[in-house]
Amino acid sequence: MTAQTPNPTPQSPRKEQRTLTWAERLYLPEVLRGLRNTWRHLFRKPFTIDYDGTERASPLKYHTPRPGYRGEHYLKKDEDGHVKCVACFMCAAACPAECIHIEAAPTPPDWKDRERYPVRFEIDLLRCIYCGYCEEACPVDAIALSPTYNLCSVTREEKIYNCEKLLADGERYGLSLSTHRYRPDGVPGATPAAQGSAH
Ligand code: SF4
Numbered sequence: 001m002t003a004q005t006p007n008p009t010p011q012s013p014r015k016e017q018r019t020l021t022w023a024e025r026l027y028l029p030e031v032l033r034g035l036r037n038t039w040r041h042l043f044r045k046p047f048t049i050d051y052d053g054t055e056r057a058s059p060l061k062y063h064t065p066r067p068g069y070r071g072e073h074y075l076k077k078d079e080d081g082h083v084k085c086v087a088c089f090m091c092a093a094a095c096p097a098e099c100i101h102i103e104a105a106p107t108p109p110d111w112k113d114r115e116r117y118p119v120r121f122e123i124d125l126l127r128c129i130y131c132g133y134c135e136e137a138c139p140v141d142a143i144a145l146s147p148t149y150n151l152c153s154v155t156r157e158e159k160i161y162n163c164e165k166l167l168a169d170g171e172r173y174g175l176s177l178s179t180h181r182y183r184p185d186g187v188p189g190a191t192p193a194a195q196g197s198a199h
């Protein structure tokens with residue numbers, strides 16, 4: 001038969017019940033003290049910022065993430081205002097989440113610098129893992145990730161960004177124009193190093 005071990009956590013002594021004073025039983029002084037605190041904080045300068053950023057001139061100024069932060073995507077345009085994308089599917093192939101969906105079509109006759117463009121370009125941001133591979137894979141600098149991190153939605157459909165939305169976001173961020181050039185023969189795929197030889 002083993003000896004019983006003493007309880008290592010002895011019970012704390014019971015607190016003595018304090019008798020409330022007459023004023024405390026009224027509760028009114030405590031209520032007034034609470035209101036005084038509230039009023040004092042009402043007139044202090046707030047040290048928080050509005051989450052919706054309505055007082056900021058640019059959505060990029062809500063909060064500046066660290067350099068290299070990968071936020072929501074946008075698409076760029078060329079100098080003629082056309083979508084820069086040439087529908088090569090490189091970004092979709094590189095995407096590990098398979099959340100980029102593109103449909104290609106022949107370009108209109110007045111688009112002389114490429115053969116195809118995307119009639120449908122969608123990114124499902126609910127599946128995206130923000131790895132940035134799509135941006136790295138793009139041969140013509142058409143897609144990029146922005147510093148935007150705080151765009152909310154109330155439906156799942158809102159987080160499927162189409163071409164118009166992605167282009168509009170590029171404009172909104174002031175990052176829309178891509179000066180990356182195509183190869184001199186008009187074939188897309190010029191590397192940045194080849195830009196100098198483009199005409
Ligand atoms: S950031 Fe990554 S997961 Fe998101 S669309 Fe681009 S490649 Fe796909």
Ligand code: SF4
Binds near residue numbers: 087139
């Ligand atoms: S890699 Fe670039 S050019 Fe190719 S489909 Fe994607 S965004 Fe368009």
